[in-house]
Amino acid sequence: MNLEKVIFGFFIVLALTLNFGFFIGDIDNPDHHDVVELFLAIVVNLIATGLKLGDRSHIGAILLATSLVANLQLIGAAVVWAIAVHVSEAGMTPSAMAAIVSLAGGALVANIISVTILVAETLMMRR
Amino acid sequence: MAVAPKSSAPKSSRVTFIILRHMRRPILVLITVYAVSMVGWTLIPVIDEDGKRSTLSFFHAFYFLTYTVTTTGFGELPSAFTEAQRMWGIVSLYAGVIAWFYALGSIVGLVQNPDFRQAMAERQFAKRVARVTEPFVIVCGYGNTGALLTRGLSEAGMSVVVIDSEDRRIRTAILREYRSEVFGLCADARVPEHLTEAGLLKANCRAVVALTQDEEVNLKIAVTARLLNPAAWVVTQSTSEVYEETLATLGENVHIIDPFQTYAKYLGAIIGSPALHTLNQWLAGTEGATLDHVIEPPHGTWILCGYGRMGRWLHEALELQDIEVVVIEPHPDPARERPAGMIVGRANQANLLKAGIERAAGIVVATDHDSDNLSILLNARALNPEIFCVVRQNKYRNQIVFQAAEADFIMMPSLTGARRMLFLLIAPLLKTLFESLRATEAAPDDRRLAETIGRLEATVGGSQPRIWTVEGGETACAAMRRIVDEGHVVTLDLLLRDPAERTRHLACVPLVLKSGEQVEILPDLGRPVRPGDQILFCGSPQAYRLLDATLHNDYTLRYLITGRDEPRGWVMQWLSRRYGWEESHGPVAEA
Numbered sequence: 001m002n003l004e005k006v007i008f009g010f011f012i013v014l015a016l017t018l019n020f021g022f023f024i025g026d027i028d029n030p031d032h033h034d035v036v037e038l039f040l041a042i043v044v045n046l047i048a049t050g051l052k053l054g055d056r057s058h059i060g061a062i063l064l065a066t067s068l069v070a071n072l073q074l075i076g077a078a079v080v081w082a083i084a085v086h087v088s089e090a091g092m093t094p095s096a097m098a099a100i101v102s103l104a105g106g107a108l109v110a111n112i113i114s115v116t117i118l119v120a121e122t123l124m125m126r127r
Numbered sequence: 128m129a130v131a132p133k134s135s136a137p138k139s140s141r142v143t144f145i146i147l148r149h150m151r152r153p154i155l156v157l158i159t160v161y162a163v164s165m166v167g168w169t170l171i172p173v174i175d176e177d178g179k180r181s182t183l184s185f186f187h188a189f190y191f192l193t194y195t196v197t198t199t200g201f202g203e204l205p206s207a208f209t210e211a212q213r214m215w216g217i218v219s220l221y222a223g224v225i226a227w228f229y230a231l232g233s234i235v236g237l238v239q240n241p242d243f244r245q246a247m248a249e250r251q252f253a254k255r256v257a258r259v260t261e262p263f264v265i266v267c268g269y270g271n272t273g274a275l276l277t278r279g280l281s282e283a284g285m286s287v288v289v290i291d292s293e294d295r296r297i298r299t300a301i302l303r304e305y306r307s308e309v310f311g312l313c314a315d316a317r318v319p320e321h322l323t324e325a326g327l328l329k330a331n332c333r334a335v336v337a338l339t340q341d342e343e344v345n346l347k348i349a350v351t352a353r354l355l356n357p358a359a360w361v362v363t364q365s366t367s368e369v370y371e372e373t374l375a376t377l378g379e380n381v382h383i384i385d386p387f388q389t390y391a392k393y394l395g396a397i398i399g400s401p402a403l404h405t406l407n408q409w410l411a412g413t414e415g416a417t418l419d420h421v422i423e424p425p426h427g428t429w430i431l432c433g434y435g436r437m438g439r440w441l442h443e444a445l446e447l448q449d450i451e452v453v454v455i456e457p458h459p460d461p462a463r464e465r466p467a468g469m470i471v472g473r474a475n476q477a478n479l480l481k482a483g484i485e486r487a488a489g490i491v492v493a494t495d496h497d498s499d500n501l502s503i504l505l506n507a508r509a510l511n512p513e514i515f516c517v518v519r520q521n522k523y524r525n526q527i528v529f530q531a532a533e534a535d536f537i538m539m540p541s542l543t544g545a546r547r548m549l550f551l552l553i554a555p556l557l558k559t560l561f562e563s564l565r566a567t568e569a570a571p572d573d574r575r576l577a578e579t580i581g582r583l584e585a586t587v588g589g590s591q592p593r594i595w596t597v598e599g600g601e602t603a604c605a606a607m608r609r610i611v612d613e614g615h616v617v618t619l620d621l622l623l624r625d626p627a628e629r630t631r632h633l634a635c636v637p638l639v640l641k642s643g644e645q646v647e648i649l650p651d652l653g654r655p656v657r658p659g660d661q662i663l664f665c666g667s668p669q670a671y672r673l674l675d676a677t678l679h680n681d682y683t684l685r686y687l688i689t690g691r692d693e694p695r696g697w698v699m700q701w702l703s704r705r706y707g708w709e710e711s712h713g714p715v716a717e718a
Contacts, residue, residue, distance in 0.1 A: 004694045054697035
């Protein structure tokens, strides 16, 4: 067993599961999407990105790229949330909620790619 | 003083120049017609709907011409025309349409002009070759040997630039499917400019191979290549001593291959050391050749049909093996010494009987006519069904007939020649291996040969192995250099372990290791490797892929050498340094 791989795999999979938890539910219903879960998803995604920094191999570069995409999308979702609640006069409307969840959905795809690459690399190693 | 033109620059300007020269008159005609018409339009008075007199502006004149002369015809714009305008309209329309037809006809004529097409093709070709960044080989002459060599080089992943003076051959070369990039130019390779277009001056031009039918042309190509790019190898074939002597004076990196001599050597190997021959066939990836399948030709008297350029080499090769040879030749060269017991005449039944075919162990049919060879073969079989038959096939297209004839050995001089050149280009170290496996010119070093074959069979086995050279270029060995700099010892044994399971080895044998000037045949697995060493490997295609991937991946290589999966990211590296955790992988074999 390799402790590095455990930590690495833990954060990458947790990033995916939190992301999925936030995403699931009616797309425009604010009751189905929790802001705390979005916050946790962003934090775990940032940690996963940090772990990927410095890997010189080709697969490492692809993993880092997908992680950056997920971060970009999730932070975009958070910005939209903040604008909807604090800046816009209309408050959290169904259309703003739909925009937030669809951004999180994009991040989910990036996280799924990350996990797929991780699994593929592990299977290739066979050890 | 005359100034020599720069070698590659004029090509693109030449194309422009041809277009300009060709289009000069049509363009002048068009401009004149437009100018006269437009002036006419601006002079003729216009009466608009309100009855006011004015004239067309240049802009309107040009607009009207644009849509009438191109036969679009929107109508009379901006207002209905006067009769005078309509008359001028007829004149300018016909004049303009004729001028356009003339110009378009000239362009079509130019595109069909063979000189222009050649110039365009050369320009395109030169541009594409200039973009090649991988090592490549220039092959001049796409005949039997050239085509076989191109095929082999592309299988080994090397790009090839083919030059041939026959358009038909270039078209076949381009149409065939190759694994690597193959470019073709229909041009005379004697012209140095064509060689530079083919990339002779480029640093990644590994070699120039001259394989045209004409030895004079080959010599010219060799000299040009030698002078313009001394670093590139020159490989050529020659069957006459005069040219070989001249070529030899060109110095190092010039390799002359006599296809007939090579062929005779192969034949000598079949008879004198079948195992060596089997190894050779196997390494060359001949279809169906395996290491445990050794053909043992019988010993006794042999009959040699044909005593030309090739026959003499064959005779020498057979005599070297202490084999009694009876030669049959219809037209012996009067200038040359005849071997003892030579029968002058065609190899018909009577002469074959005279040569003692009924008691002979084997027959080598080596005339330069395929139909003669086949008929002699059938005759010989009829007279002695047990006889061992070696037959020379000259033309590749007769392949099916020769296979149907079921000779014990079919040998094509172009194939043996092409194979030799291929090995020279992709695995130059292989020659040293074969030299070391020979105790004398005629007999192999049996112990060493058995050891080599045994090791290859146990480790690689199967058929159609892959041979490749790992060269210590700057980028290729960057990962290994870093690891060696850290004080680790990289041995062949560690390098050849399976990245998926470190206790196993890859199906791969290092054949030759060249470190500086020192050459080691079948190096010991415990031998340390330094970055920059040249190593010739033979292994399964999968082993090739895995080793190649390992050498380009820091982490895999590090895992093979140290047995440890190093932490990859900066955070993990810091954590592992801070807390010094160690991971285990279960059993790790001792190096």
